[in-house]
Amino acid sequence: xxxxxxxxxxxxxxxxxxYGAALLYYIVKLCWYAVYAGATPDEVAHLSYLAALTRNxxxxxxxxxxxxxxxxxxxxxxxVLSPAAGVNYLxxxxxxxxxxxxADAIRFQADGTVLVEILRLRIINIVLTSxxxxxxxxxxxxxxxxxxxxxxxxxxxxVVTLPELGYVSSGISNDNLAFIxxxxxxxxxxxxxxxxxxxxxxxxxxxxxxxxAFSKLTAAMIMLIMLVVVLVMSVIRTKSLKLIANRxxxxxxxxxxxxxxxxxxxxxxxxxxxxxxxxIAPEFYETTVFYVAPENRVPMSFFQxxxxxxxxxxxxxxxxxxxxxxxxxxxxxxxxxxxxWVPVAAAVVAAVTQLIxxxxxxxxxxxxxxxxxxxxxxxxxxxxxxxxxxxxxGAQARYYLFLIVPFALILCEHFPPxxxxxxxxxxxxxxxxxxxxxxxxGDAPRLLFMPGLSxx
Numbered sequence: 001x002x003x004x005x006x007x008x009x010x011x012x013x014x015x016x017x018x019y020g021a022a023l024l025y026y027i028v029k030l031c032w033y034a035v036y037a038g039a040t041p042d043e044v045a046h047l048s049y050l051a052a053l054t055r056n057x058x059x060x061x062x063x064x065x066x067x068x069x070x071x072x073x074x075x076x077x078x079x080v081l082s083p084a085a086g087v088n089y090l091x092x093x094x095x096x097x098x099x100x101x102x103a104d105a106i107r108f109q110a111d112g113t114v115l116v117e118i119l120r121l122r123i124i125n126i127v128l129t130s131x132x133x134x135x136x137x138x139x140x141x142x143x144x145x146x147x148x149x150x151x152x153x154x155x156x157x158x159v160v161t162l163p164e165l166g167y168v169s170s171g172i173s174n175d176n177l178a179f180i181x182x183x184x185x186x187x188x189x190x191x192x193x194x195x196x197x198x199x200x201x202x203x204x205x206x207x208x209x210x211x212x213a214f215s216k217l218t219a220a221m222i223m224l225i226m227l228v229v230v231l232v233m234s235v236i237r238t239k240s241l242k243l244i245a246n247r248x249x250x251x252x253x254x255x256x257x258x259x260x261x262x263x264x265x266x267x268x269x270x271x272x273x274x275x276x277x278x279x280i281a282p283e284f285y286e287t288t289v290f291y292v293a294p295e296n297r298v299p300m301s302f303f304q305x306x307x308x309x310x311x312x313x314x315x316x317x318x319x320x321x322x323x324x325x326x327x328x329x330x331x332x333x334x335x336x337x338x339x340x341w342v343p344v345a346a347a348v349v350a351a352v353t354q355l356i357x358x359x360x361x362x363x364x365x366x367x368x369x370x371x372x373x374x375x376x377x378x379x380x381x382x383x384x385x386x387x388x389x390x391x392x393x394g395a396q397a398r399y400y401l402f403l404i405v406p407f408a409l410i411l412c413e414h415f416p417p418x419x420x421x422x423x424x425x426x427x428x429x430x431x432x433x434x435x436x437x438x439x440x441x442g443d444a445p446r447l448l449f450m451p452g453l454s455x456x
Contacts, residue, residue: 007147014149019137022156026166027130029443033170033320034122040171041398044071045090046097047081047121047172051114052088053097054106060265063091063275069114077119083112087284091275093262095214096174100124118172125176129169132180133160136405139187144412151412154432158343158408161439165401167320175398178219181212182402185223186363189230193362199248206252213259217274218374218399220259225373226366233360278389292390305383305392312395313375317341318442339438343407344371350410367406374400 007015033040048069053061067084074080103124105117140155160166168175185208191201205227213220234243243249263273270279277285285291300308318337351368354360382394415428 011147011149015141015152018149018153019141019156022153022160023130023133023137025444026133026160027126029160029166030126030129030170033167034119034126037167037170038074039071040168040173041396042090043171043173044069044081045088046174047079047114047116047118048084048088049090049092049094050097050100050121050172051081051106051108051116053094054101055108057098057101059094059098060262061094063088063270064280066090072113074118077117079116079118081114081116086288087277087281089277089288089290091277091280092174092216093214095211096177099177100172121172122170125172126170129176129179132183135183135187139183139190139405140409140412143190143409150429150432151415153436154415155408155412157436157439158411159404161443162340162401162404163318163320163443164316164398165404166443168398168401174215175401177215178212179402181208181210181215182219182223183405184208185212186405189226189363189366192230197243197246197248199251202248202252206255209252210255210258214262216399218378219402221374221377222370222400222403226363226370229366229369230362233362233365290389290391290393294390297390298392300386300392302383305386306379308392309379309382309395313397314338314341316395317344317397317400337442339435339442342435343404343411346411346414347371347407350414363406364410367403367410371400371403 045068048067051069052066064087066088068086068088069081069084072080072082100121103117103121105120107115107117109115136159137156140152144151144155165179169179184204188201188204188206188208191198191204209220209223209227212223231243235241266275267273269275272279277288277290314337318340347364347368351360351365354364378394378399382392385394386392415432
């Protein structure tokens with residue numbers, strides 16, 4: 001990467017205003033969701049997992065004995081959960097939940113109910129994801145070679161206006177720790193792209209992988225695919241294994257070995273790489289929505305399932321639906337959801353262009369292939385499961401939300417050519433402003449209706 005010129009005082013102030021405003025918008029949006037959304041995806045299941053580890057902490061819990069509660073009431077920043085009524089369907093690693101036990105937000109009542117300081121937990125998650133967003137902005141500040149403030153505004157807007165990212169970040173979800181881990185991991189990859197092969201680079205990659213992989217297996221798969229692609233590209237470029245044949249890689253090697261050991265233990269214990277409900281409690285599984293009785297199944301061909309899957313991914317990437325019907329109505333504000341796919345499309349075009357020109361940077365192709373490879377695996381896994389169980393769910397984009405960070409950066413690093421000539425500057429300015437306005441229009445209006453909603 002070429003050395004960037006020093007920022008002028010005027011430009012520095014402009015960037016501080018842009019990133020400061022973006023961070024404020026993000027925090028306000030998260031606080032709004034925390035108060036009005038009611039609950040984020042699978043939040044009660046996450047709280048049930050947290051309650052189990054509060055009572056019996058374990059690095060690898062007995063997943064078959066993890067309880068599943070139900071929400072009885074929510075008011076005054078507290079939630080009351082019913083006595084355990086089933087087996088928890090979450091088979092995620094325990095790191096996120098162990099960290100959340102430090103908040104001391106779970107109280108077991110004599111009648112078997114569980115009192116949860118839900119607002120406290122949501123605030124902690126908002127602080128954590130906001131801190132991750134500060135690092136995201138720092139990456140944009142450092143990396144974007146075009147110093148026009150408008151390009152930085154485009155980058156910041158692409159990240160903070162993604163509806164589902166803000167929605168998930170406001171609640172209790174292991175996706176939040178995966179987000180933090182991936183941002184650290186990606187920061188290390190960017191340092192590698194700048195030929196900064198030092199201990200800090202490897203530590204960022206190793207620690208980021210550890211946090212992400214031990215939060216969510218999807219994050220682990222994405223990061224592993226990216227690392228394999230980076231290694232292959234390095235071998236092709238240098239004709240050597242120097243990327244991993246050095247003392248710095250040995251320092252972070254335990255991060256990957258720990259994850260391998262975890263997966264081997266899980267596979268030996270449950271017969272799969274993730275302890276799904278069908279493996280740990282097959283009888284209870286057949287009573288849940290994840291299993292459809294043969295006589296009630298709706299037949300679908302692979303192409304019909306693919307269409308269903310693709311629509312689910314596209315819809316959940318560009319909209320954030322909760323349990324509050326008033327909130328859901330505000331999501332349908334007429335802005336085409338495809339506008340939020342612009343950074344993804346830009347990343348795919350950039351990766352293909354780099355391959356054609358045989359001049360690839362070290363993060364564009366890995367990010368795109370990490371996304372495509374994991375998406376393909378989820379599609380095939382969903383199709384295989386549907387043929388056995390009749391359940392067609394699981395097409396959710398929130399598993400990939402953190403990839404908006406490299407996708408937004410790719411968009412903005414390939415945007416500067418639009419400013420090279422006078423006519424291009426005008427066109428580039430119009431396009432950037434239009435994207436920012438449309439993203440905000442697709443994400444912000446529900447904040448204006450805050451007085452019209454009742455706190456959850």
